Amino acid sequence: MSAEQAAALGVSYPPLQTYSEEEGMMRDAVNKFAQERLAPFVSKMDENSLMDPEVIKSLFEQGLMGIEIDPEYGGTGSTFFSSILVIEELAKVDASVAVLCDIQNTLINTLFTKLGTAAQKERYLSRLSTDMVGSFCLSEAESGSDAFSLKTRADKHGDYYVINGSKMWISNAEQAGVFLVMANVDPSAGHRGISCFIVDRDTEGLQIGKKENKLGLRASSTCPLNLDNIKVPEKNVLGQIGHGYKYAIGMLNEGRIGIAAQMLGLAQGCFDQAVPYTRQRVQFGKRIFDFQAMQHQIAHVATQIEAARLLTYNAARLKEAGRPFIKEACMAKYFTSEVATLTTSKCIEWMGGVGFTKDYPVEKYYRDCKIGTIYEGTTNIQLSTMAKFIDKEYDH
Amino acid sequence: MSRVLVGVKRVIDYAVKIRVKPDQSGVVTDGVKHSMNPFCEIAVEEAVKLKEKKFIKEVVAVSCGPSQVTETIRTALAMGCDRGIHVEVSGKDYEAMGPLQISKIFAALAKKEEASLVILGKQAIDDDCNQTGQMTAALLDWPQGTFASEVTIDGETVKVVREIDGGLETIKISMPAVLTADLRLNTPRYATLPNIMKAKKKKIANMKPADLGVDMVSRVEVLRVDEPPTRLAGVKVETVDDLVAKLKANGTI
Numbered sequence: 248m249s250a251e252q253a254a255a256l257g258v259s260y261p262p263l264q265t266y267s268e269e270e271g272m273m274r275d276a277v278n279k280f281a282q283e284r285l286a287p288f289v290s291k292m293d294e295n296s297l298m299d300p301e302v303i304k305s306l307f308e309q310g311l312m313g314i315e316i317d318p319e320y321g322g323t324g325s326t327f328f329s330s331i332l333v334i335e336e337l338a339k340v341d342a343s344v345a346v347l348c349d350i351q352n353t354l355i356n357t358l359f360t361k362l363g364t365a366a367q368k369e370r371y372l373s374r375l376s377t378d379m380v381g382s383f384c385l386s387e388a389e390s391g392s393d394a395f396s397l398k399t400r401a402d403k404h405g406d407y408y409v410i411n412g413s414k415m416w417i418s419n420a421e422q423a424g425v426f427l428v429m430a431n432v433d434p435s436a437g438h439r440g441i442s443c444f445i446v447d448r449d450t451e452g453l454q455i456g457k458k459e460n461k462l463g464l465r466a467s468s469t470c471p472l473n474l475d476n477i478k479v480p481e482k483n484v485l486g487q488i489g490h491g492y493k494y495a496i497g498m499l500n501e502g503r504i505g506i507a508a509q510m511l512g513l514a515q516g517c518f519d520q521a522v523p524y525t526r527q528r529v530q531f532g533k534r535i536f537d538f539q540a541m542q543h544q545i546a547h548v549a550t551q552i553e554a555a556r557l558l559t560y561n562a563a564r565l566k567e568a569g570r571p572f573i574k575e576a577c578m579a580k581y582f583t584s585e586v587a588t589l590t591t592s593k594c595i596e597w598m599g600g601v602g603f604t605k606d607y608p609v610e611k612y613y614r615d616c617k618i619g620t621i622y623e624g625t626t627n628i629q630l631s632t633m634a635k636f637i638d639k640e641y642d643h
Numbered sequence: 644m645s646r647v648l649v650g651v652k653r654v655i656d657y658a659v660k661i662r663v664k665p666d667q668s669g670v671v672t673d674g675v676k677h678s679m680n681p682f683c684e685i686a687v688e689e690a691v692k693l694k695e696k697k698f699i700k701e702v703v704a705v706s707c708g709p710s711q712v713t714e715t716i717r718t719a720l721a722m723g724c725d726r727g728i729h730v731e732v733s734g735k736d737y738e739a740m741g742p743l744q745i746s747k748i749f750a751a752l753a754k755k756e757e758a759s760l761v762i763l764g765k766q767a768i769d770d771d772c773n774q775t776g777q778m779t780a781a782l783l784d785w786p787q788g789t790f791a792s793e794v795t796i797d798g799e800t801v802k803v804v805r806e807i808d809g810g811l812e813t814i815k816i817s818m819p820a821v822l823t824a825d826l827r828l829n830t831p832r833y834a835t836l837p838n839i840m841k842a843k844k845k846k847i848a849n850m851k852p853a854d855l856g857v858d859m860v861s862r863v864e865v866l867r868v869d870e871p872p873t874r875l876a877g878v879k880v881e882t883v884d885d886l887v888a889k890l891k892a893n894g895t896i
Contacts (some may be wrong), residue, residue, distance in 0.1 A: 268714075268717070268843075269839065269843060270839065272717065272721065272834070272837055272839045273836055273840075276721070276833055276834045276835075276836065276839060277836075279833060280833045284833070308835065308837045309833060309836060310835040310836035310837040310838075311836060314836060318837065318840070323836040323837045323839075323840055324840055325835070325836060325840060333836075417676070427645075439840070440779075
């Protein structure tokens with residue numbers, strides 16, 4: 248039953264897993280696309296640690312890279328929840344493709360849409376929805392969780408800024424045509440000097456380093472960046488000088504829900520591969536699924552995934568409703584990344600020896616999930632953030 | 644420049660494991676995943692391609708059934724059809740609906756919409772009838788190009804390469820005509836997200852078979868539906884002679 252049908256029947260509080268007709272159609276379209284067109288590329292991209300350009304092209308063609316962008320700029324003009332469903336469906340097949348899509352939609356596009364001047368939107372949004380990938384550059388070698396102690400500097404010279412520094416762990420860097428670089432214009436002001444700069448790939452002095460050789464999410468390029476006397480015109484400042492800290496925090500609160508969707512899809516995709524095996528594999532004269540110990544483990548994991556789904560969908564709906572959602576977004580990201588770790592680990596065990604080989608897909612999910620508890624806010628950061636909210640709740 | 648009618652049928656998804664109802668009156672459809680018949684997808688794709696090549700001006704997607712079929716029409720709209728027609732059929736009429744009733748509806752609509760082409764899937768994967776296209780052409784007294792694996796429009800005629808048992812047959816037929824799509828005609832596109840959004844604004848008209856002067860009474864009654872017999876285990880033999888002996892023994896040869 249779609250949300251429209253529920254409303255027509257007078258059902259005021261439909262279950263969380265109720266979608267508008269549009270959301271349902273999008274989810275089904277992406278599910279089909281991912282399972283049929285992306286799946287054949289996954290194994291090779293993981294082995295070669297390289298995202299196939301065909302894959303990226305097809306993501307743009309399907310309209311998956313500009314989900315919330317206005318059709319005026321070539322985007323799909325849909326909602327945040329649609330993005331969440333898209334990311335979940337992509338992650339069921341490949342978490343690397345999902346993260347590329349997530350960063351584009353929840354970080355890059357959102358920043359441009361919310362903060363861009365008419366000229367900046369004109370110049371970048373239509374490219375972001377049709378053929379250009381973006382990267383968000385915040386982390387540095389010496390500033391991960393302590394993000395705002397970043398050292399990259401932007402010095403003003405008349406009508407342009409000169410940026411010097413280096414960034415690390417930048418996703419999509421190999422493919423990006425535009426980089427949103429967080430740099431400090433006034434280190435003496437601490438985090439209040441942090442500002443956001445739009446840096447085109449072909450800017451002189453921008454060097455994209457060799458990508459990391461990672462345990463998982465291997466098809467997603469993660470590179471260090473060197474900014475050597477980069478000249479960025481004043482018109483390429485996104486938003487206001489000194490407000491970068493606020494913008495980054497705001498975007499990351501939303502991006503968190505996107506990562507939750509990625510981890511959720513990953514867990515579900517892995518589970519969907521492992522359970523059919525347990526229904527086929529026969530030992531001691533019966534399906535291994537029929538042993539009570541297996542049933543209990545499988546049911547437990549299924550429950551965790553369901554809970555993760557509800558946390559993720561609810562956080563997304565809260566955000567769309569304009570209600571406070573930060574604590575819930577933290578909960579969603581924290582919980583789903585833990586559930587992904589549990590699920591993938593168990594799935595390998597259920598599949599026994601074959602689960603441990605690269606001939607079967609589950610080991611890749613196991614490797615891919617680990618970053619979930621680390622990036623876009625480590626689990627510890629999420630928990631500390633939640634604790635701050637909980638503390639305030641009891642203020643009288 | 645002309646108009647094409649495309650038929651789209653809502654069927655149980657091809658990947659679903661079919662179960663027969665305990666009363667053997669049919670198969671279980673409640674709560675089961677449904678989607679557009681794969682051959683209908685191919686038909687839609689061909690129609691949209693013809694429009695993109697500017698051979699035709701408008702593609703109208705038609706489906707017959709209860710309210711759920713509007714989902715199928717929306718998918719056709721998201722693939723590029725311009726508007727939809729939902730012919731409402733429900734309850735007993737829907738259960739008894741077959742190629743004869745559908746072809747009467749399509750024949751009436753083809754005349755009403757002044758269509759130059761009616762493109763259908765060659766058959767539906769639920770009943771495998773492979774009759775609707777042929778019956779529609781007969782009712783309209785139009786030429787038919789069935790099992791099409793290639794369609795080329797040339798002025799007022801259509802060249803159709805047909806898949807037949809002996810290989811391929813090429814025919815030339817004049818328009819207006821009925822075509823039915825076979826597997827290799829094309830590869831259906833995925834509905835892109837922007838097209839799904841655009842599809843929301845496209846119109847779906849509602850009508851009843853009676854509005855088209857069609858009576859839905861069926862001359863066919865389903866007596867019983869059975870599952871296929873369970874496949875028995877095979878037997879391995881060592882030599883060709885053994886094989887021949889076994890086949891003779893159980894009366895196969």
